[in-house]
Amino acid sequence: MMTELHAQGRTISDIEECLKTAPLHPEMIRAVKFAAESGCDLHIVSDANTVFIQTILEAYKLSTYFKKVHTNPAHLDDFGVLRILPYHSSDMEPHGCLLCPPNMCKGSIVDKIRMEELASSEFCTIYIGDGSGDYCPSLRLTDEDHVFARTEL
Ligand SMILES: [Zn+2]
Known part of the structure; x- marks a missing residue:
């Protein structure tokens, strides 16, 4: 899917701007902050990828509330295509x-x-x-x- 988006002229910036508009319920944001400030260790376990999650966490200023993110690793290749690898690698x-x-x-x-x-x-x-x-x-x-x-x- 990322290769197809790249072929259509979409850049990582386009994808990140779209992710930043993903709605996150205000009560969920409040719950995350409350749990972390109450001493809970928060982990994200997601089948998304590192780029998507980091972009959203930064957009909502939530990165520091999580102890660790467990997700599929992602990176940009030499052509600017977002490559997503499996969490359980080969x-x-x-x-x-x-x-x-x-x-x-x-x-x-x-x-x-x-x-x-x-x-x-x-x-x-x-x-x-x-x-x-x-x-x-x-x-x-x-x-x-x-x-x-x-x-x-
Ligand atoms: Zn299982």
Whole structure:
């Protein structure tokens, strides 16, 4: 898709300007700031890519609120085409999850984050998701954790 956009004369600046107009609900911005300022470690686990997410976080001045972004790496090639690589690259073991696409298993990422955070005695996961890719990580949580899933009204 990025190659096609480039062939149509769209630049990375065009893409970034479009991303900056992506609506982010004001209450979500408030919730992110409140959670971070309350001592929560916030992670983004997304099947988008580093360029898209960083552009949106910077547009809303939210970059500093997140401990880490887990997403597909992206870069511009020599021709200015945005190249997006799989999070689970070919030099890694396949994630082996039948629920997720080959490039990313959000459940395995959430497992890794949770293992790193287990040292904290007051630890629970609050998972916010709105797509089918969020089902797998939701299954990895316990009774101590919380899932906020978007519903259609
Ligand atoms: Zn999975």
